[in-house]
Amino acid sequence: MKIEVLGTGCAKCKSLEAVVKEAIAKSGIFVQLEKVEDIMKIMEYQVVSTPALVIDGKVVSSGKVLSVDEVLALMKK
Amino acid sequence: MWKQSVDYLIYDLLKLEGHLGEAINFFIYDTFKIWFLLITIIFAVSYLRTHFNTEYVRAHLQGKSQLYGNVLAALFGIITPFCSCSAIPLFLGFIQARIPIGVTFSFLISSPMNNEIAIALLFGLFGWKVTAIYIGFGLLVAIVGGFVIGRLHMEKYVLMDVKPIEGELEAVKIKLTMQERATEAYNYTRDIFKEIYLYVLVGVGIGALIHGYIPADFIAEYAGAENSFAVLIAVLMGIPMYSNAAGVMPLVEVLTAKGMLLGTALSFMMAVTALSLPEALILKKILHIKLIATFFGIVGLGIITIGYLFNFIL
Numbered sequence: 193m194k195i196e197v198l199g200t201g202c203a204k205c206k207s208l209e210a211v212v213k214e215a216i217a218k219s220g221i222f223v224q225l226e227k228v229e230d231i232m233k234i235m236e237y238q239v240v241s242t243p244a245l246v247i248d249g250k251v252v253s254s255g256k257v258l259s260v261d262e263v264l265a266l267m268k269k
Numbered sequence: 270m271w272k273q274s275v276d277y278l279i280y281d282l283l284k285l286e287g288h289l290g291e292a293i294n295f296f297i298y299d300t301f302k303i304w305f306l307l308i309t310i311i312f313a314v315s316y317l318r319t320h321f322n323t324e325y326v327r328a329h330l331q332g333k334s335q336l337y338g339n340v341l342a343a344l345f346g347i348i349t350p351f352c353s354c355s356a357i358p359l360f361l362g363f364i365q366a367r368i369p370i371g372v373t374f375s376f377l378i379s380s381p382m383n384n385e386i387a388i389a390l391l392f393g394l395f396g397w398k399v400t401a402i403y404i405g406f407g408l409l410v411a412i413v414g415g416f417v418i419g420r421l422h423m424e425k426y427v428l429m430d431v432k433p434i435e436g437e438l439e440a441v442k443i444k445l446t447m448q449e450r451a452t453e454a455y456n457y458t459r460d461i462f463k464e465i466y467l468y469v470l471v472g473v474g475i476g477a478l479i480h481g482y483i484p485a486d487f488i489a490e491y492a493g494a495e496n497s498f499a500v501l502i503a504v505l506m507g508i509p510m511y512s513n514a515a516g517v518m519p520l521v522e523v524l525t526a527k528g529m530l531l532g533t534a535l536s537f538m539m540a541v542t543a544l545s546l547p548e549a550l551i552l553k554k555i556l557h558i559k560l561i562a563t564f565f566g567i568v569g570l571g572i573i574t575i576g577y578l579f580n581f582i583l
Binding site for chain 2: 202203255
């Protein structure tokens with residue numbers, strides 16, 4: 193599984209990254225995590241509000257900081 | 270009812286009188302009233318908001334004619350959340366969808382100005398009439414400002430080259446159950462409240478001191494009808510205060526009660542929310558300084574005009 197956190201480096205983006213890390217640790221799944229800060233790459237995902245979360249190339253959330261449980265639920269889908 | 274309870278507590282039970290009693294009464298009454306309204310209004314707005322997101326707005330604004338696009342963008346600005354950290358993806362994302370920059374600016378002006386915190390505070394402090402005036406004229410500034418910027422043809426001042434996407438974007442509505450929407454709204458309300466409740470406390474506290482101790486003539490002399498530069502100064506002072514809107518607004522209410530004119534107060538509050546220095550600094554990464562200056566200039570001019578207009582009429 194590959195998870196990407198999209199964000200240009202604002203405070204909210206960092207909180208989402210931390211939440212995702214915690215969720216990964218809890219899930220016990222092997223995950224490749226990437227933080228995408230390049231605005232052009234973020235645009236390619238058609239996202240206009242950051243932070244956004246991408247799982248296996250699919251945008252699953254944008255514009256908000258999720259909770260650990262929410263991220264875990266999204267990972268299971 | 271709340272008013273009577275506080276009066277009873279302060280004047281009858283604790284037997285506080287004079288300036289001190291008045292200040293404490295004001296402090297307790299206002300703090301709890303505003304906290305209550307903040308929670309209710311933020312919850313309501315964030316519940317509504319679970320139906321739209323910025324991606325949906327973008328798809329919906331696509332291919333709309335100039336003026337209609339400006340109006341629609343300004344209206345969407347009320348309901349969608351805005352964080353200055355999202356300004357860059359938002360701006361570029363709108364260009365990507367071939368939305369004219371004038372329409373994007375209408376959204377960029379309206380969204381922070383009509384944010385739920387400002388609206389809740391205004392409603393709690395000034396009542397629905399002033400809130401309606403604020404929203405109405407805020408929309409007007411956003412629509413006219415965006416339209417004028419669109420007419421100036423400043424596309425060349427966008428420093429990043431964005432390829433427009435092929436075809437039409439689809440406006441996808443978010444599908445959630447009522448329970449999920451309520452949970453999301455609850456979480457959002459809790460997070461925001463945690464961020465601002467202290468600002469409200471401090472703002473109302475300072476307001477209470479002014480309310481109890483500083484005579485009205487003093488404020489009226491500096492911020493009232495006699496000072497014809499009051500609106501201009503208020504707008505300039507409002508620019509660096511964006512993140513403190515929750516603390517600043519209770520002060521404005523007290524100043525207004527003590528003789529500052531309503532137009533001056535309106536201008537100040539609009540400047541606090543619409544003209545944000547951090548947002549300008551973020552946008553500078555992708556926009557030429559000329560475009561940012563035009564944006565600030567037009568919005569500033571609009572806000573100042575509204576201030577003087579109101580001071581003149583009322």
